[in-house]
Amino acid sequence: MNMNYTAEELAFRDEVRAFLDEKLPADIAAKVKGFRRLSKEDHLRWQQILCKQGWYATHWPEEYGGVKWTPVQKHIWDEESCRYGVPRSIPFGVNMVAPVIIKFGNDAQKQHYLPRILSGEDWWCQGYSEPGAGSDLASLKTRAVRDGDHYIVNGQKTWTTLGQHANMIFCLVRTNTEVKNQEGISFLLIDMNTPGITVRPIITLDGEHEVNEVFFEDVKVPVENLVGEEDKGWTYAKFLLTYERTGLAGIGMSKAALSHLKQLASRRMKNGKPLIEDPSFSQRIAKVEIDLTAAAISNLRIIASVEGGGVPGAESSMLKVKGTEIRQAINDLARRAIGPYALPFVEEELDLAYDGEFLSDENAAPLSAQYFNNRKLSIFGGSNEIQKNIVSKMILGL
Amino acid sequence: MDFRLNEEQQMLQDTVARLVRGEYSFEKRLEFSETELGFSADFWRQLSELGLTAVPFSEELGGFGGGGVEVQSVMAELGRGLCLEPYMQSVILGGGLIGQAGNDRQKENWLAGIASGELKAAVGLQEPQSYYDLNNVETRAEKNGEGYLLNGRKAVVIGGHCADLIIVSARTSGNSDSADGISLFAFSPDTDGVERRTYPTIDGAKGCDITLTNVQVGADALLGDEGQAGSVIEYQAGRAIAALCAEAVGVMEMANELTLDYLKQRKQFGVPIGKFQVLQHRMVDMMSELEQARSMAILAASVADSEQSDERRRVLAAAKNVIGRAGQFISEAGIQSHGGIGMTWEYNFAHYAKRLIAINHQLGDDDFHLERYAALLQAS
Numbered sequence A: 001m002n003m004n005y006t007a008e009e010l011a012f013r014d015e016v017r018a019f020l021d022e023k024l025p026a027d028i029a030a031k032v033k034g035f036r037r038l039s040k041e042d043h044l045r046w047q048q049i050l051c052k053q054g055w056y057a058t059h060w061p062e063e064y065g066g067v068k069w070t071p072v073q074k075h076i077w078d079e080e081s082c083r084y085g086v087p088r089s090i091p092f093g094v095n096m097v098a099p100v101i102i103k104f105g106n107d108a109q110k111q112h113y114l115p116r117i118l119s120g121e122d123w124w125c126q127g128y129s130e131p132g133a134g135s136d137l138a139s140l141k142t143r144a145v146r147d148g149d150h151y152i153v154n155g156q157k158t159w160t161t162l163g164q165h166a167n168m169i170f171c172l173v174r175t176n177t178e179v180k181n182q183e184g185i186s187f188l189l190i191d192m193n194t195p196g197i198t199v200r201p202i203i204t205l206d207g208e209h210e211v212n213e214v215f216f217e218d219v220k221v222p223v224e225n226l227v228g229e230e231d232k233g234w235t236y237a238k239f240l241l242t243y244e245r246t247g248l249a250g251i252g253m254s255k256a257a258l259s260h261l262k263q264l265a266s267r268r269m270k271n272g273k274p275l276i277e278d279p280s281f282s283q284r285i286a287k288v289e290i291d292l293t294a295a296a297i298s299n300l301r302i303i304a305s306v307e308g309g310g311v312p313g314a315e316s317s318m319l320k321v322k323g324t325e326i327r328q329a330i331n332d333l334a335r336r337a338i339g340p341y342a343l344p345f346v347e348e349e350l351d352l353a354y355d356g357e358f359l360s361d362e363n364a365a366p367l368s369a370q371y372f373n374n375r376k377l378s379i380f381g382g383s384n385e386i387q388k389n390i391v392s393k394m395i396l397g398l
Numbered sequence B: 001m002d003f004r005l006n007e008e009q010q011m012l013q014d015t016v017a018r019l020v021r022g023e024y025s026f027e028k029r030l031e032f033s034e035t036e037l038g039f040s041a042d043f044w045r046q047l048s049e050l051g052l053t054a055v056p057f058s059e060e061l062g063g064f065g066g067g068g069v070e071v072q073s074v075m076a077e078l079g080r081g082l083c084l085e086p087y088m089q090s091v092i093l094g095g096g097l098i099g100q101a102g103n104d105r106q107k108e109n110w111l112a113g114i115a116s117g118e119l120k121a122a123v124g125l126q127e128p129q130s131y132y133d134l135n136n137v138e139t140r141a142e143k144n145g146e147g148y149l150l151n152g153r154k155a156v157v158i159g160g161h162c163a164d165l166i167i168v169s170a171r172t173s174g175n176s177d178s179a180d181g182i183s184l185f186a187f188s189p190d191t192d193g194v195e196r197r198t199y200p201t202i203d204g205a206k207g208c209d210i211t212l213t214n215v216q217v218g219a220d221a222l223l224g225d226e227g228q229a230g231s232v233i234e235y236q237a238g239r240a241i242a243a244l245c246a247e248a249v250g251v252m253e254m255a256n257e258l259t260l261d262y263l264k265q266r267k268q269f270g271v272p273i274g275k276f277q278v279l280q281h282r283m284v285d286m287m288s289e290l291e292q293a294r295s296m297a298i299l300a301a302s303v304a305d306s307e308q309s310d311e312r313r314r315v316l317a318a319a320k321n322v323i324g325r326a327g328q329f330i331s332e333a334g335i336q337s338h339g340g341i342g343m344t345w346e347y348n349f350a351h352y353a354k355r356l357i358a359i360n361h362q363l364g365d366d367d368f369h370l371e372r373y374a375a376l377l378q379a380s
C-alpha cells in the first residue's frame, strides 16, 4: 500500500500549478470562486487557453489532439482546477459526444467534428431525456424515420443543459418501433440550425436559465449524421453514461465549496463570535469535512484501480450518491451560515460587473440560490435512487 | 380532550380557505410577486373587508379577540396559498408590539389602522451582525431635546418596502447583546434619514434593509418604557413564531398533496413511480414529518397568548425546531421525488419548497431553537 503521489505525479502537480498561476484569467477565477454567472464567452476564452496548452481533451487519444493523462493525473488536474477556480468544463462536446465519435464514429465524422470541438466552433448539448423518458430513458419516443438520404425527426427533448448556447445536439432517437425499447434506438448528431427545431427555456427554481426544451418538427437530418449502426444507439449511450458517472461525485468541487464555507463561517458572527467558533456549527462543518475525507479516499481507490486497468463499475454509482449528498450538505451549511441573509435574493450581485454596494457579505447573494440549484445533483446523471438500484443489482445481486 | 376547531374557528378557517382558493391561483401568485408591491393589494383589501386582518384584536377595533388558534386557522390557509401579504408582519407582530407596549394614544393612532388593514406595519428586529439573536442590538437611540436620534441598520425587514409604519428595536443603554436597554420605536418610513434598500426574497416575497442615519423621532415614537422592550420583543416574537408554524403546516400540507398526486400520475418503467418502495417510504416519512409539525403548531398556538414562562419559551423553541426540520425534509424529499420537474419555476412544487426553507430563516432556524431549548432544559 502506498497512498502518496510518486515523484513524477508531484512534478505534474507543480506543472499544473505553474500553468494555472500563469494562465488562468483572474476575472474568470473570481467568478467561479464567488459563484457568479459565467458567460458563453468566458467558457470559450478559457477553452482556448487550455487547447493551446494541449490540456483540453483529456479523454481523447493523442492523434486527435488529446492528452494522455493517467487517471491519477486527471485527478490531480481536477483537484487543482477546483482549488484555483477553473470553470467547470462543459462536458457535452469534449467529454461526451467526442468519446462516442472516437469509438463508434466513422473517419469522416472524426475529421469533421473533433477539430471543431477543440476550436470551440461547435457547442454541443445532450438530447437524451424527454418528458416521458427520464429515469426510464429507453422508453424515449422521439422518432427518426429514414427518407432517402435523410432521417425525418419528430418529437421533443427536455432538460437540455445550455442548449441555448449550442449549435449541435446529440440525440437518442427511435428508429425502430417493432423491437424491444433498447433495441430500436439510434444515436444522431443534429445541427440545431436545421429548420423545424425550436428551443424553449425552462427556468429553474432559482430563476436561472440553464436548461431547455427542444422541439423537433419534421427535421431533416442527413443520414451521414448517424453514429455507428442504426438501432445500436443504446450501446453507445451506455458507453457514454459510464463517462458521465465518473466525475459526478464532484469531490474537487466539494473541496472548493468546503473551503469557501470555512472562510464564510470565519467571517459571519453569532453570539459575538465567528460562526466557526460556535460549538454546534463547527461540529456540523467538521462532520461534512470528515465525510468528504472518506469519499475522497474512496475516489482515489477507484482511480487507482482504473489506473491498474480496471473499469469503474457500480462503485462509481455509490460514490455519485455519497459525493452529491456531501455537496448538498455543504450548500445547506453555507445557506445556514448567513442566517437571515439567506432570504434576500439580490440577483444583480451575481454579476461580476456589479460595482454597487453588497447587501451583505459579497459571497452571500448566490448561496440560497445555489443550495436550491444543487438539488439537481441527486436528480441528474441518473438519480440517486437509480444509482442505488444499480448497486443493489450489480454488486449485491438483489 | 378534543383537538377539533369549534364552530366559529371552523367558519373562520373556511372563510380564509374560500378566499385563497378563489383569488390565489398559482399563476396569479407569480404575477403578484412580480409587482412592485410584491403581493395583491386587492387580496389584502378583501382580507380586511372580511374582518380577517382584525382577528387578533379586540371588539372595539373590529376584531373578536382571537387567540393562537384563530390566528393558526388564518395562517394555515395563507400558507396553503403561499400568500405573500404581510399578515404575520403587520397584524401579528406589528399589532402585537403596539398592543402590548403602546400607550393609549399610540394604540388609538395605529391599532385601528392595522386591524382594518389600512395601515401596514413592518418590524425590524434583526441586524447584520445579530444572526437570529433579537437581543443583539447595535442600533443606537440617543435621547435629545426633541425625542430620540436613531442610528444603525436593521436587516431583512420583510414587508418593510411597502410599510406605512416601521417599528424597530434600538439600544438606549447596555451592551450590544444585553436584553436590558433595548427600546422600541415606531415611525414613518418617510422620516428624514430612513433609507430602504428593497429586494425580492428567495421565496417570492419582498423585504428591505433599513439604514437609519441621524433619524430624529419624537418622544411619542417610543413604544413602552425606555430600555424595557426586551421582554416585549421576546413575547411578541413568540406569537409570530406560532403564526409561522401554522403557516408552515399549510405549506407542508400542499407540498405533500402535490407530491402524492405526482407519485400516482407520473409513470416510468410502465408503472406509476409511486409503486417504487423507496418513494412510498419517503412519502410516508413526509406525512409523518407533517404530523409532527402539525402537533407542534397546535401546541405553539395553545401557548402563543398565555403568560410568559419558561414552559412557553420551551414550547415555542421546540415548535420552531420541529417545523424547521420537517420543512427542510419535505422540501428536499419532495423535489427529489418529483425529479426534474420539481426543479422548475413553472411548476408550483418548488415554490412550496422554497417557502419552507425561507420559514426556517425567519425568527430563528432549527439549530438556533435547538440551542434555546437546550438552554431551557433544566429551567422549571
Ligand SMILES: Cc1cc2nc3c(=O)[nH]c(=O)nc-3n(C[C@H](O)[C@H](O)[C@H](O)COP(=O)(O)OP(=O)(O)OC[C@H]3O[C@@H](n4cnc5c(N)ncnc54)[C@H](O)[C@@H]3O)c2cc1C
Pocket (backbone or CB within 6 Å): A125, A126, A127, A128, A129, A131, A133, A134, A135, A136, A158, A159, A160, A161, A162, A211, A376, A379, A380, A381, A382, A383, A384, A385, A386, A389, B266, B268, B269, B273, B276, B278, B279, B336, B337, B338, B339, B340, B341, B343
Ligand atoms: C438541472 C438538470 C439538468 C439536466 N440536463 C440534462 C441534459 O443536458 N440532457 C439530458 O438528456 N437530460 C438532462 N437532465 C435530465 C435528467 O437526466 C433527468 O431529470 C433524470 O434522468 C430524472 O428523470 P426525470 O426528471 O424524468 O424524473 P423521473 O424519472 O420521473 O423520476 C422521478 C422520481 O422517481 C424516481 N424513480 C424513477 N424510477 C425509479 C425506480 N425504478 N426506482 C426507484 N425510484 C425511481 C426518481 O429517482 C425520482 O426521484 C437534466 C436534469 C436536470 C434537473
Ligand SMILES: Cc1cc2nc3c(=O)[nH]c(=O)nc-3n(C[C@H](O)[C@H](O)[C@H](O)COP(=O)(O)OP(=O)(O)OC[C@H]3O[C@@H](n4cnc5c(N)ncnc54)[C@H](O)[C@@H]3O)c2cc1C
Pocket (backbone or CB within 6 Å): none
Ligand atoms: C422481541 C420480539 C418479540 C416478538 N414477539 C412476538 C409475539 O409475541 N407474537 C408473535 O406472533 N410474534 C412476535 N414476534 C415476531 C415478529 O412479529 C416478527 O419478527 C415480525 O413480524 C417480522 O417477521 P420476521 O422476523 O420473520 O422478519 P421478516 O418478515 O422475514 O422480515 C425481515 C426484514 O424484511 C423486511 N420486509 C419484509 N417484508 C417486506 C416488504 N414487503 N417490504 C419491505 N420490507 C420487508 C422486514 O421489515 C425486515 O426488516 C416478535 C419478534 C421479536 C423480535
